[in-house]
Amino acid sequence: MTAPAAVEHWQGDDVRLADVESALAKLRAASAPPGSPPDLRTSVMTHIAWIPAGWQDQARAALAGMAEQHPSRALMLFPDPDSGEHRIDAEVSLECYAIPGADRNICSEVIELRLFGARAKAPASIVEPLLISDLPVFLRWRGEPLWEAQELDQLVRIADRLIVDSTEWDDLPYPYTRLAELFDRTAVSDIAWARTSRWRAILASLWPDIADVGTVRVHGTAAQAHLITGWLRSRLGRPEIALEHVPADRLEGIDLDGSPVSFPPGDPPLPSDVLSDELDRFTRDRVYEAAVLAAAQ
Amino acid sequence: MAVDTQPTDENPLLEGLSLRRTPDPCALVIFGASGDLTHKKLMPALYALMVRRMLPPRFAIVGVARSDGDDDAFRKDMKEAVQKHARDEFRDDVWNELAESMHYLATDFADEGGENALADLLTQLDAEHDLGGNRVYYLAVPPAAFPTIVDALGRRRTAKGWTRLIVEKPFGHDLESAKELNRMLWEHFDEKEIFRIDHYLGKETVQNMLALRFANGIFEPIWNRQFIDHVQITVAESIGIEGRAGYYESAGAIRDIFQNHLLQLLALTAMEPPIDFTAESVRNEKVKVLKSIHTPGPKSVVRGQYGRGYIEGEEVPAYREEKGVAADSMTETHVAAKLYIDNWRWADTPFYVRMGKRLARRETTIAIQFKRAPHPPFEETSAEGLRPNVLLVHVQPDEGVSLAIGAKVPGQGLSIRTVHMDFLYGGTFRTGMPEAYERLIVDTLLGDGTLFTRADEVEEQWLLVDTIIAAWQRDRPGFPNYAAGTWGPPSADDLLKRDGRSWRRN
Numbered sequence: 001m002t003a004p005a006a007v008e009h010w011q012g013d014d015v016r017l018a019d020v021e022s023a024l025a026k027l028r029a030a031s032a033p034p035g036s037p038p039d040l041r042t043s044v045m046t047h048i049a050w051i052p053a054g055w056q057d058q059a060r061a062a063l064a065g066m067a068e069q070h071p072s073r074a075l076m077l078f079p080d081p082d083s084g085e086h087r088i089d090a091e092v093s094l095e096c097y098a099i100p101g102a103d104r105n106i107c108s109e110v111i112e113l114r115l116f117g118a119r120a121k122a123p124a125s126i127v128e129p130l131l132i133s134d135l136p137v138f139l140r141w142r143g144e145p146l147w148e149a150q151e152l153d154q155l156v157r158i159a160d161r162l163i164v165d166s167t168e169w170d171d172l173p174y175p176y177t178r179l180a181e182l183f184d185r186t187a188v189s190d191i192a193w194a195r196t197s198r199w200r201a202i203l204a205s206l207w208p209d210i211a212d213v214g215t216v217r218v219h220g221t222a223a224q225a226h227l228i229t230g231w232l233r234s235r236l237g238r239p240e241i242a243l244e245h246v247p248a249d250r251l252e253g254i255d256l257d258g259s260p261v262s263f264p265p266g267d268p269p270l271p272s273d274v275l276s277d278e279l280d281r282f283t284r285d286r287v288y289e290a291a292v293l294a295a296a297q
Numbered sequence: 298m299a300v301d302t303q304p305t306d307e308n309p310l311l312e313g314l315s316l317r318r319t320p321d322p323c324a325l326v327i328f329g330a331s332g333d334l335t336h337k338k339l340m341p342a343l344y345a346l347m348v349r350r351m352l353p354p355r356f357a358i359v360g361v362a363r364s365d366g367d368d369d370a371f372r373k374d375m376k377e378a379v380q381k382h383a384r385d386e387f388r389d390d391v392w393n394e395l396a397e398s399m400h401y402l403a404t405d406f407a408d409e410g411g412e413n414a415l416a417d418l419l420t421q422l423d424a425e426h427d428l429g430g431n432r433v434y435y436l437a438v439p440p441a442a443f444p445t446i447v448d449a450l451g452r453r454r455t456a457k458g459w460t461r462l463i464v465e466k467p468f469g470h471d472l473e474s475a476k477e478l479n480r481m482l483w484e485h486f487d488e489k490e491i492f493r494i495d496h497y498l499g500k501e502t503v504q505n506m507l508a509l510r511f512a513n514g515i516f517e518p519i520w521n522r523q524f525i526d527h528v529q530i531t532v533a534e535s536i537g538i539e540g541r542a543g544y545y546e547s548a549g550a551i552r553d554i555f556q557n558h559l560l561q562l563l564a565l566t567a568m569e570p571p572i573d574f575t576a577e578s579v580r581n582e583k584v585k586v587l588k589s590i591h592t593p594g595p596k597s598v599v600r601g602q603y604g605r606g607y608i609e610g611e612e613v614p615a616y617r618e619e620k621g622v623a624a625d626s627m628t629e630t631h632v633a634a635k636l637y638i639d640n641w642r643w644a645d646t647p648f649y650v651r652m653g654k655r656l657a658r659r660e661t662t663i664a665i666q667f668k669r670a671p672h673p674p675f676e677e678t679s680a681e682g683l684r685p686n687v688l689l690v691h692v693q694p695d696e697g698v699s700l701a702i703g704a705k706v707p708g709q710g711l712s713i714r715t716v717h718m719d720f721l722y723g724g725t726f727r728t729g730m731p732e733a734y735e736r737l738i739v740d741t742l743l744g745d746g747t748l749f750t751r752a753d754e755v756e757e758q759w760l761l762v763d764t765i766i767a768a769w770q771r772d773r774p775g776f777p778n779y780a781a782g783t784w785g786p787p788s789a790d791d792l793l794k795r796d797g798r799s800w801r802r803n
Contacts, residue, residue, distance in 0.1 A: 197314065204310035235309040265354070287313030 008094040014087040017129050024109060027094040043108075045279065046131045047072045048139045050123070050155060052079060055142035062140075062275050063110070070279050073109045073132050079120035079151070086117035088126065124154035136160040138279055139186075144169040147178040156186050163278050165191035166223040173226045176296035183289050189278040192223035193288050198264035199251060200231060206261070211236055213256045217244040220251035228254065230295025231287070239297060320742035321459070322355035322428045324419055328446055329437035330360025330371065330401065334465065336378040338496075339437065342734035344379045347395045348388070351739055357398050357422040361415065363405045371401030384732060398426075406442075412449045430458025433741055437465055439544075444481055451485020461741055463492045466557055467548065468750070471766075472759035479752045488752060492741050497558040498748040499733030502696040506565045506663065507574075509690065509698060516688070517570070519667070522646045526685060529664040529801055530562050532652035535608050536659070537781075538630075542621025549628045550600070554652040556762045558661075560587065561750070562692070563648055566663055567638050576746040580754060587757035591637040595768045599788040601631035603655040606781030613655065613781045627776060630654045633789035634765075635796075649793055651800070655781035661692035664801050670703075675711060684715045687801070696730065 008030055010023040047070070051059045056078065063074055096107040111130060115123065131137060139159035145152045156162055162182065169175045182188060203210060216232060218225035225245040233241045250268070254261045269277070325343075327335055346352050360371050376396065380387050402418060404411030423430055434450055436443060443464070454460055462482070469475030482491050497503055510516055519525070532554050538545040545553065564583040571578040604615040616622055616630050631653030638648065667686040687701040699717045706712040740748055778786040784800065793799050 200310070201314055204308060204314060207308040207310055210310070232310075235312070237309075265350070285313065 008096070010092045011090070013089045015090045017088075017126065020090050020092055020111060020113075020130065023090075023092045024094070024111075027092060028107065043072050043132050043135060044070055045072045045136045045138055047074045047279070048127055048137060048155065048159065049074065049076045049142065050079070050139065050151070051076055051142045059140075059142055071108050073130070074111065075127055075130055076110065076112045077123055077127070078112065078114045079123070080114060080116050081118075081120040083116040086119050088116070088119050089114040121150065122154065123151050124158055127155070128158060131158070136282065138163060140164075140275070142168065144175055145178075147175075147181075156182060159186055161187045161189060161278075161281065163189045163191065163275070166227070167192040167195075167221045169223065172222045173230075173295045176226070176230075176292045180289070180293055180296065183284070183292075187282070187284045188288070189281060189285065190223075190227070190288060190292075191274050191278065192221065193227050193285075193291070194274045194278055195268070196224050196228055196231075196251060198268070199228065199254060199261070202261055202264045203228075203232070203254070203256075206256070210256060213241060215242045215244060215257055217246060217255040217258075218251070219246040219248045219253040221249070222247070224251045226295040227288075227291050230293070230297075231291035233294040233297075234290035235287070239294060318743055320351075320353045320739065321431050322353045322426065323431035323433055323458075323742065324357040324359060324422055324428050325433045325435065325738075325742075326359045326361060326415070326419070327435045327437055328361045328406070328442070329435075331362035331364045331366075331374075332437055334437045335360070336375075337382050338732070338734045339435070339738070340375045340378045341383040342732055342738055344383045344391065344395060345385055345732065345735050346739060348385050348391050351735075353742065355426045355428060357400065357426055357428060358395075359415070359418060359422070360399065360401045361404060361406070362401075363403065365403050366401050367403075368399065368401050372396045372399050375399065406446055406449060412453060416453055428458070430455060431460075432458065433461045433463065435463040435465075440467060440469070440478070443478065447481055447485060454485065459490075459744070460486070461490050461492060461744065462486055463494060463737075463741055465494050467544075467552060468493055468557075468755050469759060470547070470552065472756060472763045475755050475759045479756070489744075489746065491752070492737075492746060493750040493752075493755060494737060495557045495561050495750050496733045496737065497561055497692075498750075499735075499737040500692060500696075501730050501736075502690065502692045503562065503565060504748070505696075505698070506562075506690055507579075511570050520665075521642045522644055524667055525646055526666045526668045527647045527649060527796075527798060528566060529662075529666065530559060530566070530648065530650045531660060531662050531664075531800075532559050532562070532650075533656040533658065533660045533784075534654050535656060535782075537603075537613065537616070537655050538619055538622070540620065542619055545630075546622060546626060546628050550630055550632045550653055551762055551765065555632050555634075555650070556758050557750070559650055559652055560590075560758045560761070562661075562663060563590075563636070563650065564754075566665075567643055567648070569642070574747065576749075576751075579747050580751045584751070584753050584757060585640075586638060587754060587761070589638045589640045589643075590761055591639045592761065592764050593634055593636055595771070597636070597792070598632065598634040598765050598768070599786065599792055600629035600769065600774060601633075601653065601779045601786035601789065602626070602628065602776035603630050603653075603779055603781045604777030606655065606783065608655065608782050615777050615781070616655075617777065627773065629776075631656070631779060631785045631789070633785060633792055635792055647796065649798075649800070651785060651789055653785055657782055657784050659694065662801075663690040663692065664688070665690075666801075675713060683713045689717075689801075 008027040010027055012019055012023070049059050049063070059076065063076070091112040093110045094107045095110060113126065115126065119126070137159045138161050139155050140163045141152070145164065164179070166172065166175065166179070179188065210232075213232065216229050218228055222245060225243055229241060229243040233239050253263070327339060329335060343352070343358065360375075376392060379392065400418060400422070402411075402415055404414060406412065419432065422428060436446060438446065447462070450462070464482070469478050510520060561583070564586040567586045568582040569585065571582045602616050605618070606613060616628070617624055617626050622628070631651070633649070633651040636648045636650060637643070637645070665688040667688070669685050673683070683703045684701060689699040689701070691697050691699070698720045701715050701717050703713050704716045706714055737748060740746070778788070790800065
């Protein structure tokens with residue numbers, strides 16, 4: 001990860017979206033020294049992050065590791081619906097990275113919007129004017145979505161892909177049932193699922209012996225335990241496969257009918273790399289969807 | 298590296314898993330292990346692949362060279378090379394793992410003793426690391442050494458495992474020697490086992506030419522004589538011969554660059570869409586282009602040799618003043634040519650190509666110049682700064698693509714000028730670009746020959762070069778005819794001026 005060569009910054013309270021757009025244009029113009037060619041804005045997507053209270057730090061950390069690989073306009077939405085005020089505060093940053101061998105920078109835009117009171121209730125109307133035309137829209141929802149909330153409904157409607165991390169959810173596997181209701185509306189990625197990929201490759205290498213497995217013991221998060229078991233149930237066509245979950249902060253081991261599976265080679269991917277991989281996906285992940293449905297049974 | 302979704306007929310757990318294809322266990326034997334290529338390119342590439350876990354889990358490297366030495370000395374030497382030339386930060390844990398797999402054998406391979414020693418070492422490594430008898434032999438040696446090595450390897454090859462042979466350029470000196478080299482290789486190796494390297498094909502931007510053309514619906518319909526006025530391909534180096542007078546005196550720019558890199562760039566630019574991206578499909582289309590190149594007449598190919606001049610403000614010697622170069626050398630350091638491709642797509646569309654050493658700057662570009670708008674409805678003065686649309690593929694440096702378009706200058710009236718829309722690789726995808734050799738080594742380990750040159754491609758390239766060189770025997774240009782640090786001799790400019798065109802301003 002490289003630190004930006006330059007960061008241009010603008011902040012405003014109780015703003016209109018036109019103020020944000022105007023600030024972006026000014027920051028772009030100001031980012032290059034006088035007489036130099038203007039910096040480049042290259043984007044491959046609009047990345048919306050819905051970040052309820054308590055998730056700010058993690059969200060910023062994940063974004064910091066990603067801007068280099070996925071130049072984008074990032075719209076970070078911090079809802080505060082219980083506030084007594086009704087307004088939008090904005091911070092706009094232009095993060096510019098030096099292009100090796102060229103005297104120009106390449107810039108990514110980060111727009112942080114704090115949505116107070118009623119302004120947090122209709123986020124799509126705030127986001128849509130700021131989307132980059134013709135580019136895919138990825139929605140990262142921090143924490144467990146409010147399944148009945150109109151905010152989720154609105155943002156899913158404009159997103160090409162919803163990215164969640166079911167490790168952040170309580171009371172699994174029930175929320176998977178609610179998640180499955182979105183499958184026909186938008187493609188879904190789950191970072192918890194992505195983190196199991198190295199282990200799934202190891203388990204796949206155990207075919208055909210694994211076909212008769214009766215009990216899977218997973219030492220990891222609840223999400224990983226349910227998703228791996230759901231995956232085996234759905235792929236092997238055996239819904240009776242039982243799960244024994246041994247809680248751990250990360251996936252530390254899997255036993256099949258009491259026999260431990262060998263540890264996958266290499267280092268686990270960084271959080272920003274996992275998110276980055278999901279941003280490279282554009283189609284529905286039918287295998288994941290089947291695993292979720294089987295996990296929720 | 299190619300990412301495959303594995304077949305799912307038998308194993309239902311593989312569906313949806315994006316598994317990186319892992320090369321089989323094998324031994325990589327590098328002949329010429331004490332040479333520049335090994336130090337500057339191969340070992341840094343192997344280190345980069347180790348960092349990214351792209352080498353086989355069971356792997357051995359055997360360096361073979363004439364210099365005295367042992368495993369420890371070889372590892373020390375290679376460690377320094379990696380620290381100096383690798384694109385990744387040096388990590389002891391990665392290096393130690395790579396170094397463990399490295400061995401060295403000092404032999405000139407001229408007698409059975411050397412052959413036996415290598416065979417014994419490989420047998421031992423097979424047993425220790427379960428390599429399955431799989432071998433990659435990398436001939437990073439001068440062509441004169443090929444026959445001895447190839448013959449020895451061929452005579453001793455066994456039925457166990459697979460064998461692949463990487464052959465570095467130059468592949469022959471002319472058509473006859475290239476054919477002879479092919480015949481020699483085929484005595485012991487199947488064409489599918491031979492990987493002729495043209496490292497330009499390993500460059501990301503060269504492969505991006507295929508993505509640009511065949512992944513974008515907007516370009517292919519206009520990628521023909523109806524819409525393209527002409528194509529310019531430039532392979533320019535600002536460096537001189539860097540102490541390689543022995544090679545360069547007999548090769549010249551036409552064998553060093555034109556025969557391989559330049560003709561490959563031209564083939565990728567002009568080829569028809571392949572039916573798929575397999576090795577045979579892509580190479581079949583490239584061969585068709587090479588076969589279609591009209592033999593240029595003497596006036597369509599010009600050559601030059603640099604005299605003294607300035608590079609980056611520093612005076613540099615003339616070619617004939619370089620160490621090891623004859624004082625009356627007639628070796629060309631610059632070639633410019635106008636080529637035509639005689640097929641339905643390109644008939645009458647000139648491909649102007651130029652390449653050389655000690656030119657004004659290092660640059661490899663492919664410029665597609667489109668025909669002018671038929672009737673711009675503007676006053677002549679308002680559009681005087683307007684140039685034709687050009688799609689510019691930057692191969693190196695500043696890898697990327699630019700499109701020159703006409704745009705209105707803000708303000709009163711209607712003044713139009715040319716602006717560039719840039720896509721820079723380094724700007725959009727900031728993940729490090731792999732070096733060409735990393736890609737090519739992995740492809741060899743996987744047995745994928747798509748980015749390597751097939752025998753018939755090489756022979757077609759030499760056929761054209763031999764014809765041009767034969768014509769050169771009939772005249773004797775006054776060398777030197779361009780100053781170092783310029784874009785070549787005036788005759789190269791005349792080549793386009795005669796057609797009412799000019800080289801793009803670099």
